[in-house]
Amino acid sequence: NAGVTQTPKFQVLKTGQSMTLQCAQDMNHEYMSWYRQDPGMGLRLIHYSVGAGITDQGEVPNGYNVSRSTTEDFPLRLLSAAPSQTSVYFCASRQGQVNEQFFGPGTRLTVL
Amino acid sequence: AQKVTQAQTEISVVEKEDVTLDCVYETRDTTYYLFWYKQPPSGELVFLIRRNSFDEQNEISGRYSWNFQKSTSSFNFTITASQVVDSAVYFCALSEASAGGTSYGKLTFGQGTILTVHP
Numbered sequence: 001n002a003g004v005t006q007t008p009k010f011q012v013l014k015t016g017q018s019m020t021l022q023c024a025q026d027m028n029h030e031y032m033s034w035y036r037q038d039p040g041m042g043l044r045l046i047h048y049s050v051g052a053g054i055t056d057q058g059e060v061p062n063g064y065n066v067s068r069s070t071t072e073d074f075p076l077r078l079l080s081a082a083p084s085q086t087s088v089y090f091c092a093s094r095q096g097q098v099n100e101q102f103f104g105p106g107t108r109l110t111v112l
Numbered sequence: 113a114q115k116v117t118q119a120q121t122e123i124s125v126v127e128k129e130d131v132t133l134d135c136v137y138e139t140r141d142t143t144y145y146l147f148w149y150k151q152p153p154s155g156e157l158v159f160l161i162r163r164n165s166f167d168e169q170n171e172i173s174g175r176y177s178w179n180f181q182k183s184t185s186s187f188n189f190t191i192t193a194s195q196v197v198d199s200a201v202y203f204c205a206l207s208e209a210s211a212g213g214t215s216y217g218k219l220t221f222g223q224g225t226i227l228t229v230h231p
Contacts, residue, residue: 040223088155
C-alpha cells in the first residue's frame with residue numbers, strides 16, 4: 001500500500017493564480033481531510049469528507065474548494081492564491097471517525 | 113465546539129531527563145477520542161496513541177506513558193529518560209464520536225509543543 005500520497009511536494013504560485021493539490025489514498029478509508037500547518041498554529045482543518053460525494057467545511061475553509069467524487073481522491077483547489085495561503089498542507093485519511101488518521105507527506109506552498 | 117490546548121509552546125531538556133507534555137481539551141460530547149501525534153524534523157506526522165473517553169487507564173509503551181484524567185479534561189504525555197531522537201513537535205488531538213453532533217467527523221489539533229532534547 002502506498003498509503004496517503006500528495007502531489008506536488010513543493011509549489012510556488014503568484015498571487016491570483018489557481019491550482020489543485022492532489023491527494024489520494026489506497027486504504028479504502030471513508031474519511032479524508034485537508035489541514036494547513038502554520039508556525040504556532042498547529043494543524044487547522046480546512047475541509048473534510050466522510051465519504052464519496054460528501055464534504056464539509058472545517059475551521060479555515062475560505063479560499064479553498066474540495067470535491068470527493070471517488071473514495072480514493074480528495075483534491076484541494078485554491079481558487080485565487082493569496083500570500084496568506086503560504087503554508088504546509090497535509091492530507092489525511094482514516095477508517096471511521098474513531099481511528100487514527102494517516103497523513104500524507106505534505107505539500108509546501110509558497111504564494112508570492 | 114471542541115478545543116484542544118497545549119499550553120507549552122516549547123520545552124528544552126537535557127538527555128535522560130523526564131519530560132511531560134500537557135494537553136487540555138474541551139468538548140460537550142460524552143463520547144470522544146484523544147490522540148497524540150509526533151512530527152519529527154523530517155516533517156511527517158506519526159501516530160502515537162489513541163484513547164477513548166471511557167477508558168481512563170494510564171498507558172505505558174516503552175519510555176512513553178500517557179495519563180488521561182477526565183475530571184480535569186487532560187491527556188498528558190510523559191517521556192521517560194528522553195533521548196535526542198525524541199526531539200520533535202508533539203500534537204494532541206480530539207475527535208468527538210456522537211453521530212449528528214456538530215463536530216462529527218472532525219479531528220481537532222492543539223497548537224503543538226516543540227520538544228528539544230539536548231545531548
